[in-house]
Every structure is written in structure tokens, then in C-alpha cells.
Amino acid sequence: MAKLNMVQAINLALHQEMANDKDVIVLGQDVGVDGGVFRLTEGLLEEFGTGRVLDTPLAESAIIGTSIGMALAGLKPVCEMQFSGFSYLMMGQFEAHATRMRARTHGQLTVPMVIRMPFGGGVRALEHHSESREATYAHLPGAKVVTPSGPRNARALLVAAIRDPDPVVFMEPKHSYRAFREEVPDKEEVMPLGKAQVVQEGTELTLVSWGAMMRPTVKAAAQVEKERGTSIEIIDLLTISPLDSDTVVESVTRTGRCVVVQEAPRSFGVSSEITARINDKAFLYLEAPVKRLTGFDVVTPYFGREKSYLPNASRVAHAIEETLNF
Amino acid sequence: MAKLNMVQAINLALHQEMANDKDVIVLGQDVGVDGGVFRLTEGLLEEFGTGRVLDTPLAESAIIGTSIGMALAGLKPVCEMQFSGFSYLMMGQFEAHATRMRARTHGQLTVPMVIRMPFGGGVRALEHHSESREATYAHLPGAKVVTPSGPRNARALLVAAIRDPDPVVFMEPKHSYRAFREEVPDKEEVMPLGKAQVVQEGTELTLVSWGAMMRPTVKAAAQVEKERGTSIEIIDLLTISPLDSDTVVESVTRTGRCVVVQEAPRSFGVSSEITARINDKAFLYLEAPVKRLTGFDVVTPYFGREKSYLPNASRVAHAIEETLNF
Amino acid sequence: MPRKQIAKFSVQHLQILDENGKLDAKLEPKLSEDELLEIYRWMRLARELDERMLKLQRQGRLGTFPPNTGQEAISIPVALAMQDKDWFVGAFRELGGRLVRGEPLTSTLYYYNGWEEGNILPNKDLRIIPTSVVIGCQVEHAVGLAWASRYKGEDSVAVCFIGDGGTSEGDFHEGLNFASAWKAPVVFIVQNNQWAISMPRQSQTASGTIAQKGIAYDIPCLQIDGNDPLAMHVAITEALDRARKGEGPTLIEAVTYRLMMHTTADDPKKYRSEEEEKVAWKKEPLLRFNKYLKDKGFWDDAKEEPLRGEVKAKVEDAVKEFESPKDWQQDDPFKHVFGTEHAVIAEQHKDFLGNVEREADHG
Amino acid sequence: MPRKQIAKFSVQHLQILDENGKLDAKLEPKLSEDELLEIYRWMRLARELDERMLKLQRQGRLGTFPPNTGQEAISIPVALAMQDKDWFVGAFRELGGRLVRGEPLTSTLYYYNGWEEGNILPNKDLRIIPTSVVIGCQVEHAVGLAWASRYKGEDSVAVCFIGDGGTSEGDFHEGLNFASAWKAPVVFIVQNNQWAISMPRQSQTASGTIAQKGIAYDIPCLQIDGNDPLAMHVAITEALDRARKGEGPTLIEAVTYRLMMHTTADDPKKYRSEEEEKVAWKKEPLLRFNKYLKDKGFWDDAKEEPLRGEVKAKVEDAVKEFESPKDWQQDDPFKHVFGTEHAVIAEQHKDFLGNVEREADHG
């Protein structure tokens, strides 16, 4: 057991899974000698050699395209997009082949692969480096989309993603990379994909979030609990797709109120899907509209304005109050 | 005034806008000599010459990338993706530049362009030719997404899209290309982007759809009205983003019930956003949950199974009944 | 202005059997009578199936498909030169090669009639990747397969096909660059059939040859007459050999002609002359190969007739099987979204079955 | 085996001023004293600004940025050879060229400190396209701009920069192919600085030169010493001329070295030796150009000192302006999503202002 940050925890998962399974290959830009621009793949090259840790040329589509080929041959490539902002260059490959091969061959050929990518804002990065677009991948049938929120679940979910028989987009909230540490057991730990986690039980309002937004979310809940004594249930989605709405719905049938916190632009985002699912299954239990506290439908501003645009604890608290007061 | 199908109506808009404005350029695969694989651009080359109608090499990203360059130089490129299924190859260019140039230069540089693409199923096409993914583009701030439903609005919306100062993804429901004809005035007709249209007034339920799904939607409404005498209001979205939820919300505050019909897979789709907007603004008026009657979250099946997977009038009618009976 | 020349390149062309069936004996590969006849038999079968499919399509018994007629001399000798462990990575105009690799005739029929069942091989070890409709993607898959086979110590090669139009896609470039950077055991074959739907080869790219695109990556390249099965045999043998020796990828431009429409949805009259087609028909591969075999004394009209009957019968059997009733389920797609269970999919599956039931009730 | 050679290509290298400042007089371009000194002054200014930015970044007064030191001999002579009506399409390592084109020094500072204001030119007609962070995209923009300028009869050329790493992207290939198919008036300049973050040039692509990638499209190509401003001047002049004469695109590989870290977030010690850097520093452009100017009698140390003071002062002024209070609004992004009004944006704008107010209240 060691106190690790998310970078170290993900690195641990990669080390252990590569050691476990010779079919696991790591590839991407600067993942080898440099250990990744965020140091996620540090030490892998030294331990597993250039035969299993590939510094690739600068081409996102080819990283995914060749990984698809490797996966078809029975390997389990874990590839890195340096930033999610560059991943749209591989959407063609991903959409046309990775997500479909199982369906089009009725399972005869499959593409077990993981695409890791840092996403989201809050680190004063250059343009194209701060977007949050999990919904884009989540809307593709055949793709799994996973977003850890802390070191421990990042490690356990990545292990599950690598072992999953299907392509997984593993979106790492870079704002949380080094923001805090958690105890992460040395021994293998695996969390199932497709399951949300109730991180705090409560009775009066359900608060749903994922990724980097979990921190302001939890903070806001504590604040409101302290101020008003409200009992708030908090759910961490962990997997965006396939979305575990059962856990959310079950919670809302008990609390009657729900706030969803999302970093991405509001429209056509994940919080809209959650709202729709609650509407489907818990309509009669709702005492207030589901509140989406989200980013705005504007082009992601450069970091000089970034802070004004990210949901924060104060805004989450305000959304909770509004929902309680409805 | 002539009875035109959607192919002819779009062709008319292209002819007239090219004649109107020398800055309008048409480019894409097979749009010139061949007149487009669906014949949408027929006659343009003959009328405007190879200087303004460009048969491009086979590269989606370059079609959009060079169009962005042309737009930056003051032209108004109208480019064609042969099928929406190939458009993911240009997502990088579109996301990184077309949708952002205005924001990143505070309006000093802009990218007025139209990307036309046939989308959706129902024509027994090869794989990758039948998807419906309007939500993917709609989630991008800075992008407008338009889906006509008939010849007349297709023509009037395309004219507006070409004149719009921003990039517009113009998604043409190919199932409706030749399915029916409408009177389309010779004289210029323009419909505003960002406005939904109430195509039938009613008081007991609001039915929302767009694109090719408008036809089964209208048919189902007629059937239920006939059978049960229900008064149904029907809204055609026309623009997916920015979404005109005001029109939908206003309607639902009167009817209290809503069914949204969408061809695309359900999760993270447009109908989820509509549901969320109704939840936001018409919560207290709702007498039943908003019903999403949609495609399934499966990889688009080949055409041997396609029919089973597309929403049809009978399923829409069933959804209406369920919502009325709630 | 005197500048230092730092690199020199050239592109070679190979033709062994010309359009009149005339042989350049110096270049003739050592193929036995059986081997030569095998090529011919497969070419006939592919041609027959293609022609039959066109009829089926016109009769409304088959969906849209891209005919392969005239390009038989490319994928067939290639597939015959490959080993079982090699990977066959096609685009969508390699009918003959697929058959050689062991894909049942019915697969193509199912596939182009809208059934995923057309992608399911009798045996996964046939190592045929399904058709890549999205042009260019397959290039990178082949590189990944090649890399994996080396990683696994399999000594197998990935052979990848693409059209002249496909070479304009970014994935073609990225794939070739990765292949050469990795010295991957892969062979790229461009079926330059002069057209990409309505776009003629010379408008697709300004380069004099497609082969020279290999120079960008220091990939050995060669242009061959793609209607000459002997040239194709020589070129692929050399390339497979190079790959297996660890010397990396090869790019082969096979110059041919798309004799038919792009797909059955296309009308070439809109963009090319019948004159041009007529000239091309004179160069088609079966004609010249037939003459060559006759010249060698391996073939005559008396043998041709039973062969024609044989391939017709094979195609007929396939069509019969294709049109026989199937118990394929409409709800299969729900079973193959993921390899694991998920509540959302399960619930929608139930809804789907409910629809089916309700719609059956209502007739 | 005798095959027919059907095409021949070669790649030339041009160096006029070698790393010791030694001139190949036969190749020397006809540039006046003023013109030469202008190049030198801009190089000094760019160097000074770069060094100052690094300090600002280290002091926490500037965000992450990619230093340009060592690459001044590329974009500066290029920008000086361009006409006002030409388009300057950069990647992100063309600081000098941007300054020459008339971009204020403050623009770069604003941009790398997270303000869109850094992209707003004093005058739109400067024809500088903002930095393209997503690598490769700019290649296609340049081709579109070039096409448009010909369409409008403007006789202007688009000049596009990209790194050695960038040549691996699909968009590089697609852009070059479109350019040559369209014979577009465009010049592509690859700043081959040997590194793409941690990836050395020889692993990026297996080709011996980057220049030869032009052969894939029959685009005239040339490799030059990118630390030699005279070679760059000759190459760009020739290429601009070719473009303006309607003869289409040119590809120039300018061989240089990224002397500093990739960006200020990078640590080159992880992947390259100090020895290698030391060798590269000896070849850097300012050193040799200074020597050349002195040899010609155009320059001496007495002139150097005031120039240093001058560029320092300019940079100082820019930093002052950069750090002076601004009335830039936090809600600007709402005003520039679309050029037209939309209810959703308006409503969210109101919400945003509400947040700001509330958060101001709460301190």
C-alpha cells in the first residue's frame, strides 16, 4: 500500500498489466524514452524494452489504425493520445473499425484495445488541450468510455479496461493527475466497467458527477450539508458508456432531487443523457427538475478565461440550493 | 413553382446561390462531371465551370481543410462528404479549426462554409452508409447543424446555411432524397437557422422529430388522431444546433406530454438533450415522462436487418399511446 | 546553380505478358503447368461470380456491389503466392483473392446483400480481414497485423490492397510511414484501375506514377502491368520474400482498368467514353492469359468448355445456398455490441423483441 | 532482372554559408547591405524575445510556450521575401517570421499567456493565420488559401510551415496531394529541427530526407541548410517565383536544430545528450551570419552593442505593455461562438454573468 497520485497509479497499472500479460503493448507519441509528456508511461521502456513500448511517429490515426491491426492479431494495445484534443484525427479509424469489428463479424474478430487520453481543463494549458468531450465517444455504439476520478479507481479501472474484450476510451482527467494522493494497494485491484459508485450515501438529493468534477462536487456537498444539514448522496459515474443509470435512478427514487455536474459544454452532453434516463425511470419520484450544472456551449476559452468557465464548488453548491429550494 | 424532390430542391438552391454569389464554390468527390453520387450537384459544372465546381481527390480531411483555407480567404465553400459515414475522417480539421476560428480571433477571422452530407438509413446501402450521428456534430460549440425534412425546407435552409457567417453541417436525410415531392417556389426562399417549425398544431401531446423521421412521425400522429381523436402538435426541429428548445418547451407547457422520435442510437443523442431541456423549463407542466422513441444503442446493422431497427410509424404510434396512457 | 545531389531514385516498370499475350521470355517466372492453370481457373471463377452477381443485382436479388471484372490478375496471383499464415487485408475489389484464400462464394453474396454473416469465415484462421469500406483504414490495420506477427515470431506477412483513389487518403501516408519506420513485414498493392468513381487517375494525384509514392518513405516500389498475372506473381513473390527476410515493406502499383461501373449504383457513361472502355477491354487479363496458356500448350478450347461449366456450377450452387432460407435472427446485433453484458443493451434488446412481437401481431 | 526504368528523381542540397560562416561565393544571392542587415536585426529581435519569454515563463509570468531559438534563419528570410498579399501560415515555431509580417511582439505574449487577444491582428490584411496547434491542419489551410488567391486573381502565394514530426500526419500528405493536383501557388517549408518532442528525426520516418517526400506528388523539392539565411533566401525566392508563375507548389526541407526544450514543459535531458546540443549550438544561425556580415564589412562589434540595446528595449516595451492592466472581459467567449444571435447562447451568457456576480459577492 502506498500513497500515489493518479499518474503513479496509472503507471502502476500499466507496469503490472504488462508484466502479467505479454500481449499488452504500449504505444504512442513520446511514451517510450520520454516516459510520456505527463510521465504516465515512465519506466515502461526500461522494464519491457522497445519491443513492447513503442514511440510512434506523429500520427494519431495510424496509432489507432495499427493498434486495431495488432488487436486483430490477438494483442492488447494500450495506446496514448497525447491530448484528447488531438484524438479527433483518429475518429475515422475508431468509428469505422474499432467499435464495429465485433458486430460485423458477430464476434469472430474483436478489437480489445485501450485508448488512454488526458482530457479536461484546469491546468492552464495551450489551446486544444483543455476540452472535455466524453459524450462524443460515448455516442458511438460498441465503444466503452471510462473516466476515473482518483488514483485508486484509475488504477483499478485501467486494469479492467486492458482486460476488457472491447475497445475502451480511457479518459484521464488531467486536472487530477497530481492534485491529490490516495492509498493504492500494491496487490492487483480491478473494478468492473459499466458500474457507477455511490461514494457517499444520502437521502435528500442525488449529486452525480465523474472525472475531475468529482472534487468540486464533493466539496460542494460537504458545504451544503454543513450549512443546511442536507443529506446528499454522491455518485461517481466512472464509466460513461455503457452508462449505469440504474444506480442513479435507484438513488433518485429515494432522494427525489438530482444535480449532475459536468465540465463539458452543456448541450448534447452526458448530463443530458442522465437527465433523460431519470425522466424515463424516476419521473414520478422527482420533486424538482434534474439540474445540469455544466460548462457552457462556447468554444473552450484559452486559459486566461478558463477559470470562469469551469464548474466550481460554489456553483455546484448554488445548483444544489436551487434544486432543494425548488 | 415546381414539384421537386429533395435532390432537385437542393440542386436548385446550389444553382441559385452560385449564380447569386461568385464567392460560392462547390467541392467534393464526384461533385463535378458525375454530378454527385446522388446527383445533388448535377449541372453545376456545366453552368459554372471547373473553376467553381471542383472534383477533389479522395481525402475528406483535405476537402474540409482546404475549404477552411478558402473560407479564410473570403470564399464560401460548399463541400460535400459523399456519406456522413466518411465524415469522421475530417473531424480533426472541423473541430480544431472550422468551429473555433471565430472564437479564437474574436471574430476577426471566420469560416463561413457548408458541409453537406447525406445521412441516415433506409436505402439498403452498404455498411458505413446508414448512420445517423447528428449529435456528434451538435456537441461541438461553434458548429451549426441543420437537418431538413422535405424538399421545400431543404432548399430554403441550404440557402440560409450558405449565407450564414459560420460553419454549418448540413445533414441531408438520404431516405427522403427521392421519397416525395413538394411545391418549391422558383423565387428565392430562405428559412432562418436555429428555428424549429410547428408543422401541425395540437393540444394534447407534442411530437418532436427531424429529418427522415418526420414522415413516420406525421403518419403516426394521423393514425392516433384518427383512432383516439387526440390532438397532437408536431414540431420539426430543422436545426439541431443551436437547438430551438423554446418552441418545444412552449408547446409542452400547453400539451403536458411529449414524444421525441430519433433515428440515431438513443444514448447521448439529440432526444436526450430535448428531454433535458423540457425537464429544465417545463417540469411542472409534464403529465408524463418525455418519451424517446429512438434507434437502439447497437452498431448499425447491415441492411438485411435495417428495417427492424429503424423507428417506424407503428412504433411512434405505440410511444404516443404509452405517453397518453401514462 | 550548382547544388549537391544527395539522393537519387527511380521507378521501374515490369510487364512479362503483354496485352497481346506476347511473352518476354527472359522475364518468365518458373511456374509449373499446374500452378499456371490454377491461376487461370481462379480467374475464371471470379469472373463468373462477378458476372452472375451483376445479373442478380439487376434482378433485385442482390444489393449494390463493386464489380471486380478486369482486375482478376492482381489479387489472385497474390493470394496464391501467400502462405496460410499471412494476412489478407483487402479493400473491396479483391473478389478473386478472397476466394483463393478460402472465403466461400456465399460470403460475398451475403455481404453485399446486407448480412453481417458474409464476414463470418468458416475458420478464423483464414486470416482474411473483412472488406474495408472506409477507404484507407485498412493500410494501417495491415501494418499493425504485420507488426504483431513479427512480435509473435510468426514470420507471416500482411498483404494490403488499396485503390488509386485510396492513395490520396491520409491513412495511406500514415500507414506507409509507420510500416517503413517499423520495417514491418507488409506489402502494399495499389490496384490502379484508372478511376475512383468518376475521378480519373491523372486528376487524383499529379505524380506520374503511384509507385513513386513509396520514395517518400524509402519503401522499395515497383509499377507492374496489373493485367499480367506473371508480372504480379514475380512482384509479389519478391515483396513477400523481402518482408519475410526482415527487409520491410514494398509498394507495388498494379496498373489495370475498372472495366465495369464503380458499383452497380454508378453509371460510367456520365464521365468516360465507350471508346476508352473498348480499348481497355482489349487489354483485359483473361484474354491474354488464355492465349499464353495456349501458346505454351497447356490449354485449348476443349479444356475451356468444361472449366466454364465447372465455374458456372460452383456459382450456381453458391447462389442456391445464398437464396436458401436462413434462420438468421433479427436481434443478433444486440448480442454483439460488446463481449460483456450491460443493462442498457439488455433492456433495449427486450424492447426490440417487444416491437417485433407487436408488429407481428398487427401483421 | 531487366525492368524498364520509367521515372528518375533526385534530391538536391543547398548551403551557401557554412557553419563556420564560410561563404560559397558562387552561390551568394544578390542582397544589398540593407537587406542583409535587416535579416540580422530581425534574427536578433526574435532571439531576444525568445530568451525573455523563457525567463518570464520560469518566473511564472507567462504560460507554456515553444522556444524558437536556433530556427531564426528559416521564417525570417521567408517572411522578408514574401509580399504583403501573400499568406503566412505558421505552425508554432515561426516567431521571427510573424514579427517580420507585422505581428506585434505582444501578440505572442498574450497568446502564450492564455488570451485569444494574441490572435487578433492590428490589421486583418496582415494575412497571418493564427498558430496551428493541431499539427498538420495548417497544410490544407494553406492550399485552400492559395487556391482562393488564384481564384480571386490576386497573384498571391501561401507559405506554410510544418515540423519534421508534422510530416507524419495524414493532413501533410493530403495537403501536398491537393496542392499538386491543383497546381496551387503554395510553398511548404519543413522546419526539420531533428526532434519532435522526444522523437528523433530518423525514427519519425525512414526516408533519408524529408525533401524527397515531395516526389510522391511530383512537387519540386529541395533540402537546404536551415541555419543558413542565404540558402533560405534563395530557396524561398525561387519557390515564390515558381508559385507566382503558375507552376505550382514547392517543398523545402530546412535542416536545423531545436536548441531548446520542446516547450517549457519539456525536459530534453530525458532523451538527448548535452554533447549533441553542444555540437548543434556551434552551427546556430546568428553566429555564422554575424561572421558573414563582418567578413563583408557590413558589421562590427561597435554596431552590435546598440542593436542589442535596441532589441532589448523593444522587448522590454512589449513586456510592459503585456503586463499592463487590460479591460478584457471574461464573458467575451459568449460573443464569439457564432456571428448570429441564438437564444441558448444568450441564456447561458446571462447565467454566466450571474455566476460572476455571485462569486464576486462571496469574495
Ligand SMILES: Cc1ncc(C[n+]2csc(CCOP(=O)(O)OP(=O)(O)O)c2C)c(N)n1
Ligand atoms: C473514406 C471514404 N471516402 C469516400 C468513399 C466513397 N467511395 C467509395 S469507393 C470510392 C472510389 C474509390 O476509388 P479507388 O480507391 O481508386 O478504388 P476503386 O473503386 O477504383 O477500386 C469512393 C470515393 C469511401 N468508401 N470511403
Ligand SMILES: Cc1ncc(C[n+]2csc(CCOP(=O)(O)OP(=O)(O)O)c2C)c(N)n1
Ligand atoms: C495532431 C497533434 N498531435 C500531437 C500534438 C502534440 N505535439 C505538440 S508539438 C509535437 C511535436 C512536433 O514536432 P515537429 O512537427 O517536428 O515540430 P517541432 O516541435 O519540432 O517544431 C507534438 C507531438 C499536437 N500538437 N498535434
Ligand SMILES: [Mg+2]
Ligand atoms: Mg480506382
Ligand SMILES: [Mg+2]
Ligand atoms: Mg521537429
